[in-house]
Amino acid sequence: MSTxxxxxxxxxxxxxxxxxxxxxxxxxxxxxxxxxxxTTLDATGCYVMPGGIDxxxxxxxxxxGTYSADDFESGTRAALAGGTTMVVDFVLPSPDQGLxxxxxxxxNKSGRAHCDYSYHMAVTWxxxxxxxxxxxxxxxxxxxxxxxxxxxxxxxxxxxxxxASFRRVGDLGGVALVHxxxxxxxxxxxxxxxxxxxxxxxxxxxxxPPQVEGEATNRAxxxxxxxxxxxxxxxxxxxxxxEAIRRARQQGKRVxxxxxxxxxxxxxxxxxxxxxxxxxxRVMSPPFRNKLHQDSLWAGLQSGSLSCVAxxxxxxxxxxxxxxxxxxxxxxxxxxGLEDRMPVLWTFGVETGRLTPNEFVAxxxxxxxKILNMYPRKGAVLIGSDADLVVWDPAAEKSISAGNQQSAIxxxxxxxxxxxxxxxxxxxxxxxxxxxxxxxxxxxxxxxxARQPRPAVNRALSAWKELTAPRPIERSGIPASGV
Ligand code: DUC
Ligand code: ZN
Ligand code: ZN
Ligand code: ZN
Numbered sequence: 001m002s003t004x005x006x007x008x009x010x011x012x013x014x015x016x017x018x019x020x021x022x023x024x025x026x027x028x029x030x031x032x033x034x035x036x037x038x039t040t041l042d043a044t045g046c047y048v049m050p051g052g053i054d055x056x057x058x059x060x061x062x063x064x065g066t067y068s069a070d071d072f073e074s075g076t077r078a079a080l081a082g083g084t085t086m087v088v089d090f091v092l093p094s095p096d097q098g099l100x101x102x103x104x105x106x107x108n109k110s111g112r113a114h115c116d117y118s119y120h121m122a123v124t125w126x127x128x129x130x131x132x133x134x135x136x137x138x139x140x141x142x143x144x145x146x147x148x149x150x151x152x153x154x155x156x157x158x159x160x161x162x163x164a165s166f167r168r169v170g171d172l173g174g175v176a177l178v179h180x181x182x183x184x185x186x187x188x189x190x191x192x193x194x195x196x197x198x199x200x201x202x203x204x205x206x207x208x209p210p211q212v213e214g215e216a217t218n219r220a221x222x223x224x225x226x227x228x229x230x231x232x233x234x235x236x237x238x239x240x241x242x243e244a245i246r247r248a249r250q251q252g253k254r255v256x257x258x259x260x261x262x263x264x265x266x267x268x269x270x271x272x273x274x275x276x277x278x279x280x281x282r283v284m285s286p287p288f289r290n291k292l293h294q295d296s297l298w299a300g301l302q303s304g305s306l307s308c309v310a311x312x313x314x315x316x317x318x319x320x321x322x323x324x325x326x327x328x329x330x331x332x333x334x335x336x337g338l339e340d341r342m343p344v345l346w347t348f349g350v351e352t353g354r355l356t357p358n359e360f361v362a363x364x365x366x367x368x369x370k371i372l373n374m375y376p377r378k379g380a381v382l383i384g385s386d387a388d389l390v391v392w393d394p395a396a397e398k399s400i401s402a403g404n405q406q407s408a409i410x411x412x413x414x415x416x417x418x419x420x421x422x423x424x425x426x427x428x429x430x431x432x433x434x435x436x437x438x439x440x441x442x443x444x445x446x447x448x449x450a451r452q453p454r455p456a457v458n459r460a461l462s463a464w465k466e467l468t469a470p471r472p473i474e475r476s477g478i479p480a481s482g483v
Contacts, residue, residue, distance in 0.1 A: 001039070177232045
């Protein structure tokens, strides 16, 4: 069974050109004019792009006393509805759990996925078992390791643990990821705010100012440099963090930043809404920022100092959010976005002229495929690539509403936003999963994508290179010990 996508304009991170795409056996078999196949999909007036890759999701994750509400079934269905054909989810060992044991838990959940997926492994504690198991984790195709610098007393790792883990990741040819917020300062500010009677959701934003993110990002970059490991900074939300990433990249370090679609479009005024539910539904870490920080993030995408747009999809129902009535530190952190990332970025990025369609493809798909070493199987429109494709209709419009979303939760943080630019078709490995908003995908169709490690490629500072090869100095005489 073959399929031809006919009459569209192929848009990749590099090129835009008119051609048909022939798909056979789930892969792209030919690209050219006048192709024929068993089934024909009309792409007239549309762009044919690599399906989106969301590098940052938390599906059915145990967190803050509950589980995130979207699982691999509803989450990946939402992804496909919005033109995203792959997610990378975080395996999160509890602080007394081995990595392989946690991986088994995730494997039991991910079998329900509608689209392909991969994992990052979180390092939530440090010890010999973690060190040993990291090797096996890499052998199973998971080469990226996430470290929380926040969530003190729960997921947070200290600098000594992070340095040890970063070195191990570098030796294994992987990439280190960080959630960069200074967890000690957040804990201190939170306690003070609560003591002063600031218990509402706005306290969450006050407890995590941009400085806690900027400080942690700088620290992570320096530690990664000393460890000789490439570093990917998740949910870069502010200029303070972006500035550190820009500077590191200019110095030749392999450091990447990932803004979220929420931070690009929604701002901190959401937390001052008089409706408690409204504000609490938007509590996530880092919190939404002001317009100046948003401008910085857009500029980063335009200039290339920021690389990938993600969602950090970690959805909780209103009922779950209400665990934090009377204490903002108990509001489960997280928002949704899997279904909305592509249309919202197209609307606020491409439609406004901030991004070209090619840049859109780069930041939603191709860049992360390269960083995570799965290009050109993913993130490309090339012969032999997986036929994870979106036929994108730039004229299609809708109003975002929880009433017709795939996500399991009862609201949408983008409610009421009018988007222009939507999938006409979404294909996962050649199978049409979405047609003009109608989802017809198969639970369990998704496959795990294993990734290969590569030798550490971070550029350490030249001074450090000397320090990494210490040798004893020959001296003419050594004074007697003073002891
Ligand atoms: N931030 C969130 O808002 N949710 C999940 C984890 C995180 O870092
Ligand atoms: Zn995080
Ligand atoms: Zn509201
Ligand atoms: Zn996250």
